Amino acid sequence: MVTTPSVRDEDIGEKLKRYARTHDRALRDEIIAAHLELVEHLARRFMRRSEAYDDLVQAGSIGLIKAVDGFDPELGFEFAAYASKTIVGELKRHFRDKGWSVRAPRRVQELYLGLGQVVDELSQRLGRSPTVKELAAETGASEEEVLEALEAGHAYRSASLDTPGPEGEPLTSRLGGEDDSYAKVDERDLILPHIAQLPERERLILHLRFVEDLTQSEIAARIGISQMHVSRLLARSLAKLHDACEADAREFESRS
Amino acid sequence: MSAHLGDLAGEAATEGWANLGDSGDFVELQLPVHPELWALARMSASAIAARLDFGVDAVEDLRLAIDELCNSCAAGADGTSRLQLDYRWDEDSIHVACAVAPVAEDGAAEEASLSSLDLSRRILDALVDDHDVEAVKAGQRRGWLVKRRPIE
Numbered sequence: 001m002v003t004t005p006s007v008r009d010e011d012i013g014e015k016l017k018r019y020a021r022t023h024d025r026a027l028r029d030e031i032i033a034a035h036l037e038l039v040e041h042l043a044r045r046f047m048r049r050s051e052a053y054d055d056l057v058q059a060g061s062i063g064l065i066k067a068v069d070g071f072d073p074e075l076g077f078e079f080a081a082y083a084s085k086t087i088v089g090e091l092k093r094h095f096r097d098k099g100w101s102v103r104a105p106r107r108v109q110e111l112y113l114g115l116g117q118v119v120d121e122l123s124q125r126l127g128r129s130p131t132v133k134e135l136a137a138e139t140g141a142s143e144e145e146v147l148e149a150l151e152a153g154h155a156y157r158s159a160s161l162d163t164p165g166p167e168g169e170p171l172t173s174r175l176g177g178e179d180d181s182y183a184k185v186d187e188r189d190l191i192l193p194h195i196a197q198l199p200e201r202e203r204l205i206l207h208l209r210f211v212e213d214l215t216q217s218e219i220a221a222r223i224g225i226s227q228m229h230v231s232r233l234l235a236r237s238l239a240k241l242h243d244a245c246e247a248d249a250r251e252f253e254s255r256s
Numbered sequence: 257m258s259a260h261l262g263d264l265a266g267e268a269a270t271e272g273w274a275n276l277g278d279s280g281d282f283v284e285l286q287l288p289v290h291p292e293l294w295a296l297a298r299m300s301a302s303a304i305a306a307r308l309d310f311g312v313d314a315v316e317d318l319r320l321a322i323d324e325l326c327n328s329c330a331a332g333a334d335g336t337s338r339l340q341l342d343y344r345w346d347e348d349s350i351h352v353a354c355a356v357a358p359v360a361e362d363g364a365a366e367e368a369s370l371s372s373l374d375l376s377r378r379i380l381d382a383l384v385d386d387h388d389v390e391a392v393k394a395g396q397r398r399g400w401l402v403k404r405r406p407i408e
Contacts, residue, residue, distance in 0.1 A: 150315065151302070215313040
């Protein structure tokens with residue numbers, strides 16, 4: 001683990017707490033800047049021939065931003081450890097996504113990173129979910145670029161079971177083996193134990209979307225994160241649940 | 257096989273599609289059954305939703321729903337299978353039909369994919385206004401969804 005000598009831990013801890021309360025953009029930038037060395041360190045571990053170092057740092061930086069936005073200081077975890085896992089997850093995703101020849105270009109990635117705030121600001125100003133046309137007008141991008149940027153936050157369906165969870169371990173290890181209580185669950189409720197394995201915030205988002213029928217913007221306002229972050233977490237949770245169901249199916253087939 | 261899939265739009269005489277009639281344009285997209293390519297399916301749907309000035313919340317719902325529809329129809333597909341999507345729309349709604357062939361009709365495989373299909377069904381219940389995924393018939397599985405403009 002690399003340290004970030006320019007910033008003392010207690011300073012970062014305070015800043016993270018303040019950011020969690022205020023969502024102050026300047027503070028967010030400070031926290032990100034203070035951890036870029038961590039991104040560079042981890043990116044070097046993933047260096048491969050023909051892979052541009054800058055691209056890896058770019059991918060890792062997305063992981064860092066996700067970590068800053070998703071970190072809950074009240075849970076008492078060390079931010080650097082949390083961020084390392086998120087950054088590594090994003091680097092792995094970078095390699096996986098390269099399997100598809102049309103990777104989001106840098107301008108789209110940058111637009112994606114800025115779009116979350118624009119969506120939230122416009123939603124507040126308009127009192128409704130903004131259209132793609134309105135987002136394009138606000139950001140100066142074309143509608144096509146906005147659509148590409150929205151898509152850049154998805155693509156979780158191809159996530160494998162080896163994709164690290166928020167605690168860094170593969171989903172497969174968190175699902176564990178068969179036990180008696182699991183075997184007693186009715187077949188149609190096989191999904192429930194998998195939902196129980198999701199992080200608390202993802203469970204909450206699933207509940208708010210699918211049980212309370214809130215929109216993504218309403219969920220974002222309720223739990224204090226951006227609509228785009230809700231969208232990303234929702235897509236990721238659903239992909240994890242499908243992966244888990246498909247793992248069940250493979251096990252079923254191997255037994256029959 | 258592609259001719260079989262190509263008849264999809266004409267054959268999709270489901271309740272949801274019947275309401276749309278013959279008016280308006282449509283888009284067809286055919287893909288290998290590779291989940292990483294479903295980005296193309298999502299992009300097509302969201303581009304149509306953007307043309308109709310749907311809000312981002314609805315666009316995001318539709319994007320997730322397309323994943324679920326593709327996932328459901330692809331249950332039992334193999335490496336040679338193709339997935340076809342037909343998109344139609346009017347002023348206030350988007351209709352998407354999906355078909356995948358060949359799909360195994362093996363009972364064990366069907367049973368094994370039940371929980372994933374059930375999950376998709378529950379998710380689609382929340383995301384779209386109407387949907388259905390049919391049982392495998394003649395080596396093909398079809399499904400469809402309708403997303404209407406939300407009332408602001």
